Amino acid sequence: MAWETIIGMEIHVELATKSKIFCSCPTTFGAPPNSQTCPVCLGLPGTLPVLNDEVVKLAIKAGLALNCDINLSSKMDRKNYFYPDSPKAYQISQYDLPICSGGRIEIEVEGKKKEIRINRIHIEEDAGKLIHMVEEPHSLIDYNRVGVPLIEIVSEADMRSPQEAVEYVKTLKSILEYAGISDCRMEQGSLRCDANISIRRVGQEELNSKVEIKNMNSFKELIKAMEKEEKRQRELYSFGEGHKVIQETRRWDSGKGRTVSMRTKEDAHDYRYFPEPDIPTIHFNRNLVESIEKMIPELPEAKKKRFKDFYQLTDKEIEILIGDKPLAEFYERTVKVGAEPKIVANWILGDLLKLLKVEELQGSEIPIKEKDLVELLKLIETGEISGKIAKEVFETMFKTREEPKSIIAKRGLTQISGEEQLERYILEVLENNPQSVEDYHGGKKQAMGYLMGQIMKATQGQANPQLTKEILTMKLQNLK
């Protein structure tokens, strides 16, 4: 009997504001613990929160980018819970009147397009970060993150497989990054996702109990966690143990590669929501929405289409480039300063991406100047350096930020293009490899490749390959 997986996602995104949601503390990531706090975000008695209007603007922008309806009036609510990550013992969030409702985005899985509906986007404050020490009997807490502004994007349960859910998060992340709403760094926790999963028989109308999974910090973990949970539930149902699938929250333990029960899932009434008395209703007019709409830059879908039309890149190339915003921007800047679109794409997706991966700099700003890369490409084109040497120069450029010409001059890497000089190397190689010469004349044309390799070795890769091949062919003819 066939089973069907139902997935809905809740995504928390830290907004790219300079200060917190209700006070003027900075939001810089990685500051010393508890250095970015004040009486307001620590929830001390007698303080009052003031809503940062930049938060409202970014939330509207997110709503527009995700095709939502923007609600011209919405309100903040108090969500009560008692846990050390919240010094006030409540979180200021939005409950029944969120800032945006009813949106949608399109995803593509294995060539098939599908629309995923968004239920709502609401504004809320982040909680502190607890650090549970393995070797110590106590935990540590960092309140720097308390009061960092968040939006929570709640999808409808429209996804039918972990793959679709991952694609949804990827698409969403890309839109939010391009629109400048968040830096979406999953490894720093600025984009966090929770998945709600349930299983039912194909054809069944009502939904079975759903399980919420938390604590997945990368796409790799996200898919692994969802696949594991999907399998766990299917097995329980298949063996008639379906009653063991209960509404609960499970934490993904990446070390052990499994989900672990945390707590039975609370219902809304457990939080005793009520309107936040310290913050007035949020009102704005259409003009504000329209002015924000004008500021939304080109989003990934439109960018993909333009890259295809303008630069004639393959779908795969476009996907990798656009999936990494700094990389896509670097690509366009190099083309603008004169690089040939197809050639520079090969360098960026090949050598540059490899170096970025090794140095774990993916998603960061590119440490090479656009004009230096263009210069390097020119040096290859004019034959001043070989493609092989260019790779070496490129790596040095990446590490030292030096200009290609100065690297080449310093290390004497210019290509040998003088015929006389090349001839000397060629004759020497021919003399040292009589067997290969004989093989060549005996009809084994691959001996030519071996001889070319020897010449490159002797010149440390600096021989001009075109010219070398011409002279070598001529010399071999003469030896016959």
Ligand SMILES: [Zn+2]
């Ligand atoms: Zn503060």
